[in-house]
Amino acid sequence: MMGRPFIHRSPMPGLGLSMGITLTMLSIVVLLPIGALLLKGASYGPAGIWETVNRERVWAALFLSFRLSLFAALFNLVFGVALAWVLVRYRFPGRRILDAAVDLPFALPTAVAGIALTALYAPNGAFGRLAALIGWKIAYTQWGIFIALVFVGLPFVTRTVQPVVEEIEREVEEASATLGASRLHTVRHIILPMLAPAALTGFALSLARAVGEYGSVIFIAGNIPMVTEIAPLLIIIRLEEFNYDAAAAIGIAMLLISFLMLLVINLIQVWSRRRIGDV
């Protein structure tokens, strides 16, 4: 506390007002509620949390949520990078509309997306009927959850990768081509490594969003315990039973697992940055 002052003196007006509004609202809206969850967890104790979480139905829900979120985020990673490339590099009619449509999952309320996807993929829906021809059930199975999670995570990878594609210097690609590399070789060894850190950021965002997603999933999921019941739904069920301890325990478990996943992704990101630095 001695050397550097906490806040540098500045002639700029509005310090008290802006700091006051910021800290007050942050506390009331975000910090106090999250603190209440952590406090609940602390009073419940690790043993209590473990006892609640360590049940077949809870594990099934957590495993389902994280596994399908991972699959959906992986799908979005591949599709999102391809989409970013197409939107930045190619000129074709309808490009602007496609570009705007990428943000649709951000703009469309999750409950609206949920019932719309259910209408499409239900056995009597437009896509559901087609799938039924080959005996494929989508709505009310894990496929339905996967599709809903792909939908909500769709914009993240594209939006983080797009600015990076814009900044790639053509000279690098030209150099690679003059040295005799095929286009595929250039894309694999020059372009994709440059996009990797941004793509991973988008992947992490997409994953985090999918893990917590509720509105677009519950309509299409069918919500059968042990099979298509996602972790956020289990929290809601416990809350409706007024079992706040159990709801808090599952909430804390979700926060912890998300935190661990984001940590791993951050480590991969650091590693991929370093690798590209070496190239």
Next chain:
Amino acid sequence: MSDTSLARKPARFRPATEESPAARRALIGVAFLGLGILAFAPLIAVFAEALADGIAASLRSLASPDARAAIRLTLTIAAISVPLNAIFGIAAAWFITKFDFRGKAFLITLIDLPFSVSPVVAGLCIMLMFGTNGLAGGWLATMGYPIVFAIPGIILATLFVTFPFVARELIPVMIEQGRSEEEAALTLGASGWRIFRTVTLPNIRWALLYGVLLCSARAMGEFGAVAVVSGKIRGQTATMPITIEMLYQEYLPVAAFSLAAVLALLALVTLLLKTVLEIRHADQLAATLRR
């Protein structure tokens, strides 16, 4: 370009930094197919289902007392939470970009925190703090201010999930613009309020509008966090998304999708305005949004 210097273009000339026409066409095809299935089809489905029994039936369902109450409630929630969020965003951006203090990065992380919390967990947190059995909720309820299962709880849940929207748009723009203009105004003797109104606000107005736009779209559409705290009392605490869920569970698809179509129209207007802002005022938005 190299190809203009060539006297005669070979029939199948292709710059070395482009994919083959076949690969190009395939990628564009994948983009159209993917977005067609994932983005356009659900959007079309909403309107098709809403109009399944004709436009009269869907308008009639929108005129029902419950639907009207839901629309009124959602607009009220947005009208209260979006300005609060804008005030917070401006204050936070001013505090963070105009002053130097320790823990700035930490503060920004805290502001971004709601993005990485599941909306359901957000609702749960508000329950545990402000619910009748919560830390402060019991006391507030006996004082005559019930928070949860009432409008204040829905506003808190909405504020939580939209918390970073405005601040996130403003902070990068205000960092980029620096402090020199405000400092010049200060040396000329302008008051703080006047500096903000005549110097800062004109510089950040499009970024502010952009943030407010995203914030209102989310505020009107929030489902998970609101589902936890609203109590789903028909005509009182059932917002539009909550009412859509209730109607859908009651096997009233036309009524559910008609209300959904109203929200989908709002989403389309949001996207349109957002695209216009990105094209027209790209230089005054955060760098990552520039097209």
